[in-house]
Amino acid sequence: MIAGANSGGSGDCGTLDAQTCKDAGDVGTAIGLVLVLALWAVVDIILGISYGIYRLCKRS
Secondary structure: OHHHHOOOOOOOOOOOOHHHHHHHHHHHHHHHHHHHHHHHHHHHHHHHHHHHHHHHHHOO
């Protein structure tokens, strides 16, 4: 997560000024981090439910 947050590069922004270009890059980096966290949470929930079902099937 830390590496992803620091990876926001400065690309070619065409006619935008430097501050607007930096702000747009920061927004893109934030959206990327939110998507990674959401995917992590969804996979964690799926694994938790799967483990719970497995435990219910194995009890005697």
